[in-house]
């Protein structure tokens with residue numbers, strides 16, 4: 001093992017106090033799991049990206065069980081500072097991030113182990129992982145941008161798989177996954193229809209991504225937004241939807257997707273009322289929709305995505321909404337919980 005001097009770390013662990021207004025995180029100092037196991041590596045973390053999922057877990061809303069007082073967050077970018085004696089694929093100095101489900105390597109595994117839920121997450125200044133669950137991150141990206149790849153980035157990548165130049169995508173909302181989807185759609189030559197609850201955000205996005213222009217629709221002030229999306233596409237519908245609302249918007253999303261098109265179900269941000277799904281089966285059949293469940297991606301997906309980013313040299317700094325210092329993790333999580341961001345919120349260490 002390479003000789004790193006560090007033996008302890010600082011980490012933010014959840015308080016598991018879900019009372020509104022109380023702290024959701026506690027900064028702790030703790031021993032690192034040393035000596036390193038033969039195939040483990042020690043990573044000095046430079047940036048941690050925050051997702052809706054993290055804010056939801058911190059506030060007790062995760063629909064799946066979580067480790068008591070676990071370390072929050074699953075997205076990190078850092079530099080390897082020590083390796084176990086049998087590590088083969090990685091070396092000191094490599095820039096890496098862990099995948100978010102550490103049992104999802106090729107995509108054919110049957111188990112699952114989610115960071116920040118089944119096991120500790122990454123909101124810490126040092127983390128230790130087996131080399132098998134780490135991916136090399138693109139070298140052209142700074143730490144802040146690179147940290148957004150494993151969850152929001154890979155999810156957007158999985159959601160848009162199979163699209164080809166000239167097709168049209170409906171992207172719902174202006175959060176992290178959506179902004180990544182927007183960047184990928186642009187890189188892939190797709191036409192973008194973007195929805196948001198905020199005219200101000202839509203205006204900002206039209207100005208930021210003006211050439212070629214994006215089409216926009218406000219899903220709050222236009223409750224029948226699917227009809228507007230149909231109009232924007234000459235009555236045909238979009239080729240694919242990055243579906244973020246869940247139960248509340250799924251049927252409408254299908255109604256504005258072309259016959260034979262794809263709806264990638266990513267999120268569950270709306271009020272989840274099963275009554276909203278009354279027309280689900282008839283709409284799927286009528287429009288011959290392919291409904292595709294998205295659950296981030298495997299290690300192989302992450303590697304493919306990093307290769308695509310590196311090939312296109314796609315800048316990601318324009319989808320970073322705000323960078324907080326590590327010490328302000330509590331404020332950063334609350335900011336995401338309130339949905340104030342357009343794109344990504346990141347902690348810098």
Ligand SMILES: NC(=O)c1ccc[n+]([C@@H]2O[C@H](COP(=O)([O-])OP(=O)(O)OC[C@H]3O[C@@H](n4cnc5c(N)ncnc54)[C@H](OP(=O)(O)O)[C@@H]3O)[C@@H](O)[C@H]2O)c1
Nearest residue numbers: 052173174175176177196197245267268269270294295296
């Ligand atoms: N399946 C997966 O693999 C996967 C991976 C990552 C995230 N997710 C899920 O995907 C969703 C988005 O995650 P994120 O990290 O991008 O969240 P985020 O950064 O917090 O973004 C949330 C944004 O979505 C928009 N939104 C809110 N309610 C909506 C609704 N009812 N319909 C459409 N859009 C709505 C809002 O944008 P405006 O303010 O512009 O309206 C909001 O700012 C969450 O449900 C998350 O749990 C799933």
